[in-house]
Amino acid sequence: MYISFKDKVAVVTGAGAGLGRSYAIFLASRGAKVVVNDLGGSWDGVGQSKTAAMRVVEEIQAAGGKAVPNFDSVADPEAAQNIIRAALDNFGTIDILVCNAGILRDKTFLKMSLNDFDLVMKVHLMGTVYTARAAFPVMKEKSYGRIVMTTSVAGLFGNFGQTNYSTAKMGIIGFMNSLKLEAQKYNILINTIAPSAATRLNEPSGFFPKEISPFLRSELVTAMVAYLCSDQCQSTGYILSAGGGYFSRVQIVEGQGIRFDPSDDITPEIIFENFSKITDMKNAVGHFSATDGIKKSLGFLFKRKPGRGEKEGSEK
Numbered sequence: 001m002y003i004s005f006k007d008k009v010a011v012v013t014g015a016g017a018g019l020g021r022s023y024a025i026f027l028a029s030r031g032a033k034v035v036v037n038d039l040g041g042s043w044d045g046v047g048q049s050k051t052a053a054m055r056v057v058e059e060i061q062a063a064g065g066k067a068v069p070n071f072d073s074v075a076d077p078e079a080a081q082n083i084i085r086a087a088l089d090n091f092g093t094i095d096i097l098v099c100n101a102g103i104l105r106d107k108t109f110l111k112m113s114l115n116d117f118d119l120v121m122k123v124h125l126m127g128t129v130y131t132a133r134a135a136f137p138v139m140k141e142k143s144y145g146r147i148v149m150t151t152s153v154a155g156l157f158g159n160f161g162q163t164n165y166s167t168a169k170m171g172i173i174g175f176m177n178s179l180k181l182e183a184q185k186y187n188i189l190i191n192t193i194a195p196s197a198a199t200r201l202n203e204p205s206g207f208f209p210k211e212i213s214p215f216l217r218s219e220l221v222t223a224m225v226a227y228l229c230s231d232q233c234q235s236t237g238y239i240l241s242a243g244g245g246y247f248s249r250v251q252i253v254e255g256q257g258i259r260f261d262p263s264d265d266i267t268p269e270i271i272f273e274n275f276s277k278i279t280d281m282k283n284a285v286g287h288f289s290a291t292d293g294i295k296k297s298l299g300f301l302f303k304r305k306p307g308r309g310e311k312e313g314s315e316k
């Protein structure tokens with residue numbers, strides 16, 4: 001089996017460097033027509049330049065592939081429309097959207113200006129929302145789409161000095177969780193990558209020890225992203241961790257919990273006595289949606305007849 005992107009049109013944001021560059025080059029090498037979007041600023045979001053996106057487009061074209069550059073910022077709703085419009089104007093449609101563009105403004109919370117918080121939220125979270133919003137109607141109309149969003153272990157698990165980035169990256173998970181439910185009936189599948197790669201973005205922080213950096217090639221993440229962009233991928237709502245040859249699925253799960261009779265008076269002392277049972281994660285399960293989760297956690301209430309003093313449908 002060979003995964004091909006022939007006749008597919010892809011938009012990769014932040015494709016002028018690092019991971020995005022690798023995604024764009026790979027998709028084009030397998031036949032996709034690619035919009036290489038990049039604002040061309042510094043790793044902390046200062047300035048802009050056409051050089052980064054142009055270079056990647058030239059590289060793709062030199063290898064016989066098809067690509068056009070776009071220099072708009074994902075952080076502005078109008079500009080994000082232009083990014084998707086570049087795909088429609090040049091290649092007639094959009095099949096694949098990889099929301100990858102990103103910057104960092106690391107500082108501990110009290111030292112971080114709210115401006116730095118806002119900007120990081122704008123680029124990562126709203127940049128993902130704006131581009132997805134622009135692409136969604138086209139994908140809906142044709143009943144086809146693959147969207148790959150980008151989160152981070154910083155958001156999934158926390159990282160010192162990155163409250164802004166972690167908030168944005170976890171916001172993307174919430175966005176995917178609900179959008180996937182609205183998108184599924186149109187055959188638009190949405191997954192999120194949590195990459196690990198040695199790029200200019202994490203170089204200043206020294207997040208990855210020097211001795212393992214040579215193994216953290218962007219191409220190792222690209223294999224997973226390309227799969228998630230393909231017809232062959234039928235999953236939606238997954239979070240995939242990829243980097244340095246390691247691949248895994250990350251999921252938000254809920255413990256089995258415990259159930260009391262809802263007509264009992266539950267005191268903080270009862271919570272205290274049962275806290276270890278309530279927080280036990282043995283046999284924890286994931287849910288595809290909130291409705292799914294509620295069915296599993298509160299399903300027992302449907303089977304219960306109202307007790308003395310309780311009216312059907314009332315709170316107690």
Ligand code: NAI
Nearest residue numbers: 014017018019039040073074100101102152196197199201
């Ligand atoms: P990078 O700095 O090499 O590439 C990011 C690209 O996005 C740059 O070329 C930059 O010019 C572009 N960009 C920034 N703001 C933009 C905007 N407003 N509009 C359009 N383009 C913009 O960084 P890297 O490492 O390739 O990061 C790619 C994505 O992966 C980011 O979302 C990052 O947060 C995420 N990520 C990376 C990890 C890593 O280990 N490298 C770890 C976890 C997440």
